[in-house]
Amino acid sequence: MDPLKQKFYDKASALFTEMRAMLKEHGNTKVDEVKLSQVFGGARGVKMMIWETSQLDPIEGIRFRGYSIPQLKELLPSGPFGEPKPEGLFWLMLVGEIPSEEEVDWLSNEWRQRAAVPKHTFQILDTLPKDAHPMTQFIMAITATQTESIFAKRYAEGLPKTDYWDPVYEDTMNLIARLPRIAAYIYRRSFHNGVHIEPDSSLDWASNFAHMLGFENAEFKGLMRLYMTIHADHEGGNASAHTTHLVGSTLSDPYLSFAAGMTSLAGPLHGLANQEVIKWILDMLEELGTKTPSKEEIAEYVNKTLSEGKVIPGYGHAVLRRPDPRFTAQKEYAEQHLRDSELVQVVWKIFEVVPDILAGLGKVKNPWPNVDAHSGAILVHYGLTEYPFYTVLFGVSRAMGVLAASCWSRALGMPLERPKSLTSEWVKSFLAEQQAVSASS
Ligand code: NMX
Ligand code: MLT
Numbered sequence: 001m002d003p004l005k006q007k008f009y010d011k012a013s014a015l016f017t018e019m020r021a022m023l024k025e026h027g028n029t030k031v032d033e034v035k036l037s038q039v040f041g042g043a044r045g046v047k048m049m050i051w052e053t054s055q056l057d058p059i060e061g062i063r064f065r066g067y068s069i070p071q072l073k074e075l076l077p078s079g080p081f082g083e084p085k086p087e088g089l090f091w092l093m094l095v096g097e098i099p100s101e102e103e104v105d106w107l108s109n110e111w112r113q114r115a116a117v118p119k120h121t122f123q124i125l126d127t128l129p130k131d132a133h134p135m136t137q138f139i140m141a142i143t144a145t146q147t148e149s150i151f152a153k154r155y156a157e158g159l160p161k162t163d164y165w166d167p168v169y170e171d172t173m174n175l176i177a178r179l180p181r182i183a184a185y186i187y188r189r190s191f192h193n194g195v196h197i198e199p200d201s202s203l204d205w206a207s208n209f210a211h212m213l214g215f216e217n218a219e220f221k222g223l224m225r226l227y228m229t230i231h232a233d234h235e236g237g238n239a240s241a242h243t244t245h246l247v248g249s250t251l252s253d254p255y256l257s258f259a260a261g262m263t264s265l266a267g268p269l270h271g272l273a274n275q276e277v278i279k280w281i282l283d284m285l286e287e288l289g290t291k292t293p294s295k296e297e298i299a300e301y302v303n304k305t306l307s308e309g310k311v312i313p314g315y316g317h318a319v320l321r322r323p324d325p326r327f328t329a330q331k332e333y334a335e336q337h338l339r340d341s342e343l344v345q346v347v348w349k350i351f352e353v354v355p356d357i358l359a360g361l362g363k364v365k366n367p368w369p370n371v372d373a374h375s376g377a378i379l380v381h382y383g384l385t386e387y388p389f390y391t392v393l394f395g396v397s398r399a400m401g402v403l404a405a406s407c408w409s410r411a412l413g414m415p416l417e418r419p420k421s422l423t424s425e426w427v428k429s430f431l432a433e434q435q436a437v438s439a440s441s
Contacts, residue, residue: 005166007097008407011095011096012411016411016413044319048419049237050409050412050414051241051408052408053094053404054233054401056234056319068325069326070329072089072229077100077101078225079207079225081337083222083223083229083333084226085104085108085204085225086232087111090176091107111173111177111205112201112208114177114178115180117185120147121182130189130190134392135395136266137186138183139262139266141182141185142175142179142259145255146259149167149253149255150171151167151170151253155253164410165410168254168410169407171255177205179396181199181212183209183395184197187389190386192214206225206228207221207224207225209396220382220383222333223378226330227375230397231371231394232397233400233401233404239264240395240402241398243260243263244258244403247260248410249409249417254406265391271394272391273370274387274390274394275376275387276372279387280313281376291343293346293349295353298346298353299357302357313372314370315367315368315369315373316365316366316367316370317366317370320366321368324369326370327370333378343380344377344378344381346377350373351369351373354367355369
């Protein structure tokens, strides 16, 4: 057994035993009560699943196994600009320990060995129109690669429940290893005349991804390490994580459940917001006829967007109630490397204008920027201007969190997810009964 797998097995077996005992003793303890407004309101705040890899605090933002993004920058093995290496985050999420440099190098090498993508995945991509949305291509390519699922094969052969975690771990490692090649192939076929770039086996996972996309700039490679780290996980309730979790609970294999998760990420209220943000900014600059708009001009454009019944992309969040630390991490990278970029300065000026306007509407619960508000301007600066591709970058990173969590779900023996739904008729009768009871008492 490889050292990471062994560590995972040891930790997961111990927690499995502990959890069984805990449930036996405390299974009837209430952890929540659900209000009608939550039933109608997208289940906000309802506690309903176990997700080991990270937890979100509305004020402090995300913590991966208890560590905030600034702490990860301090503690994880990092690249030349102090950016954490995503391999280190995956290790941390999977086994709950900060890895050493050697362990991160081992994981880089392991993913390199597992990165071969089957030929038919590329052939399927080549049958699609070049202008098919990159997320559509990404989802189809992941689904096509499902032919390689070890879990699906071993399940069909007859696999006891106690062993599910093992092939799920193997699929997780193989799929994460393969995704940069798949994503880079989509980018090069859609935007660079199908001129593909072979992987470089001397590079780590994120910088090899940058290389295959066609970017050799060291700062861009640093950005990719940071980007892949900060987008990886956002506890279990976000739509892409929750979809992967739900589909995985049917014992659909990691390829299919991750592809399903990516169909959620492709929505404009979720991961597609990163393309929406840069499009909205570029449209604004074009309409205003300037690359350096004033705060007043930005405010006018924001109000116009709102008056058309649209949202301001990159702002607001279902859980966060302060600026997203992932926005702040990108802002700090931009301050360090590209403070002279006019487009980045527009993003910073929007940050000075939008929160007051959204707060003034009186209904927006979080007027602050989220992760998607900053990324596009930095990518454009380095020459990755083709914004329909941006959500694929998010997806490659998100694989690490949701697949590490899938390993845990199978190791802990999590059952089929199946919450209760209600009809509005049921709700009306329920309320009538409640009123009758309180009137008679
Ligand atoms: N611009 C305009 N209106 C907004 C915004 C915004 N950025 N954010 C929330 N609202 C509105 C929202 O549409 C709702 O209006 P109504 O009652 O008329 O339907 C009202 O404010 C209350 O919504 P909230 O409870 O504050 O937000 P909710 O939890 O429902 O939704 C988002 C969260 C993220 C979907 C929402 O803030 C939004 O649409 N933001 C813009 C899209 C975006 O940036 N998404 C990316 C999120 C991060 N990610 O990568 O997934
Ligand atoms: C995410 O990273 O998944 C988004 O911020 C959305 C969320 O957490 O709900």
